[in-house]
Amino acid sequence: MKLPTNLFVNYHAGDPKGAVANLAVARVLVASLGIWKLLSYEWAPIQRWPVYANDYYLLLVPRWIQPYLVYEKYLAVLGLILFAVGISHRYATPATAILVAHLGVARxxxxxxxxxxxxxxxxxLMVFFALYREQDLLSGDGIRTTESAGRSDLRALIRSTYDSGDPKNTNSVLQCGLIAVAILYFGSGVTKIVSGPAWEWTTPRNLGQYLLWAQSYFGVSSELGRLLLQYPTLIRVxxxxxxxxxxxFLLWVxxxxxxxxxxxxxxxxxxxxxxxxxxxxFDQIVFLLLFADWSRALRWLESRYRDFAHSS
Known part of the structure; x- marks a missing residue:
C-alpha cells in the first residue's frame, strides 16, 4: 500500500498552496499547547522546593520573584489567547514569548x-510569528489590514489562501519552525549516535535496560516488552x-x-x-502536526458543506 504523499509540507522546499490557512491552524495549535502546559503545571510550590535540579538558573528566578509566578502564568495565558486569535502580533506576541520563556526557565x-x-x-515559534506577522493573513491583525469586514469578503480571502503560491508572502514562519523542530530531532539523534555509541545503543541489551527502567519508573506492563525482547533482529531494525x-529528518528537510x-x-x-x-x-506530536497540510482538510470540509447545502 502506497503512503499518500504531501500530507505534511516541507516549507523549506517552497511555498505550497494553502500555506496561509496552514499558518492559521498552526498558530492556534501552538497557543493551545502553551495554554494547556502553563495551566497544567503547579507554580506555587516552586518557592518551597528544597532542592533544584538546575540551581544555576535561579539567577533568572530569584526567591523574591517566585511567589509571583502564578500571576505571571495568568498574564502569559491571556497573551496566548490573544496570540491564538492573532491580535497584536507586533507587541503582545513578543511580550508573551518573554513571559513563557521566563516561566520555562522557572520550570x-x-x-x-x-x-x-x-x-x-x-x-x-511565537518569535517567528512576531517577526513575520505580515504573512499571517488570517489573524485578527491580518483581517483588519485587508479591510475584509464583510462576510463575503472574508470568505473570498480564505478561499484565496488555498491557491496562494507567493514564496515571499506566506511561509517564512513555518519554514523557520520546521527547521527548528528538525534541529531538535537532529540533536537527539546525533547524541545517541555519538554518546551511545550507535553500535551499542542499537543492541537488544540496551533496549532491555530501558524497558526494565520504564517498568519500574512508569509502571508499564512487562508483557509487551518481554515479547519484544524475543525478537532481537526486530529490535535492532x-x-x-x-x-x-x-x-x-533535518537533512531530508x-x-x-x-x-x-x-x-x-x-x-x-x-x-x-x-x-x-x-x-x-505529546508536545512533539503537536509540533509535528504543525506541518500537516491542513488546507486539504479545510477544502474537504468546504466541499462537504457545499454539497450538504445544495442537497438541503
Missing part, C-alpha cells in the same frame, strides 16, 4: 526534561530506524524532499514508545 530549575524544554520551542528518523515519510515515521515512533515504555511525548 526547568525543577524539571530539565523535554516537557519543560517544549516551552522554549513554543517561544521560538527498530532502533536503527529511530537513529535514521531523528538524525535524517534541507534536501527539499517530501517530509511525509519522516513525519509519519516519527509519529509512529512516539506512539510506539508510549505503548512499550510509557512516556508519551
Amino acid at each position: 526547568y530549575t525543577l524539571d530539565p526534561s523535554g516537557a519543560s524544554q517544549a516551552l522554549f520551542t513554543i517561544v521560538y 527498530a532502533t536503527i530506524g529511530v537513529l535514521v528518523l531523528e538524525a535524517g 534541507l534536501a527539499k524532499r517530501d517530509i511525509t515519510p519522516f513525519v509519519v515515521g516519527l509519529l509512529g515512533m512516539h506512539v510506539g514508545i508510549a505503548v512499550v515504555m510509557g512516556p508519551f511525548f
Whole structure:
C-alpha cells in the first residue's frame, strides 16, 4: 500500500498552496499547547522546593520573584489567547514569548526534561510569528489590514489562501519552525549516535535496560516488552530506524524532499514508545502536526458543506 504523499509540507522546499490557512491552524495549535502546559503545571510550590535540579538558573528566578509566578502564568495565558486569535502580533506576541520563556526557565530549575524544554520551542515559534506577522493573513491583525469586514469578503480571502503560491508572502514562519523542530530531532539523534555509541545503543541489551527502567519508573506492563525482547533482529531494525528518523529528518528537510515519510515515521515512533515504555511525548506530536497540510482538510470540509447545502 502506497503512503499518500504531501500530507505534511516541507516549507523549506517552497511555498505550497494553502500555506496561509496552514499558518492559521498552526498558530492556534501552538497557543493551545502553551495554554494547556502553563495551566497544567503547579507554580506555587516552586518557592518551597528544597532542592533544584538546575540551581544555576535561579539567577533568572530569584526567591523574591517566585511567589509571583502564578500571576505571571495568568498574564502569559491571556497573551496566548490573544496570540491564538492573532491580535497584536507586533507587541503582545513578543511580550508573551518573554513571559513563557521566563516561566520555562522557572520550570526547568525543577524539571530539565523535554516537557519543560517544549516551552522554549513554543517561544521560538511565537518569535517567528512576531517577526513575520505580515504573512499571517488570517489573524485578527491580518483581517483588519485587508479591510475584509464583510462576510463575503472574508470568505473570498480564505478561499484565496488555498491557491496562494507567493514564496515571499506566506511561509517564512513555518519554514523557520520546521527547521527548528528538525534541529531538535537532529540533536537527539546525533547524541545517541555519538554518546551511545550507535553500535551499542542499537543492541537488544540496551533496549532491555530501558524497558526494565520504564517498568519500574512508569509502571508499564512487562508483557509487551518481554515479547519484544524475543525478537532481537526486530529490535535492532527498530532502533536503527529511530537513529535514521531523528538524525535524517533535518537533512531530508534541507534536501527539499517530501517530509511525509519522516513525519509519519516519527509519529509512529512516539506512539510506539508510549505503548512499550510509557512516556508519551505529546508536545512533539503537536509540533509535528504543525506541518500537516491542513488546507486539504479545510477544502474537504468546504466541499462537504457545499454539497450538504445544495442537497438541503
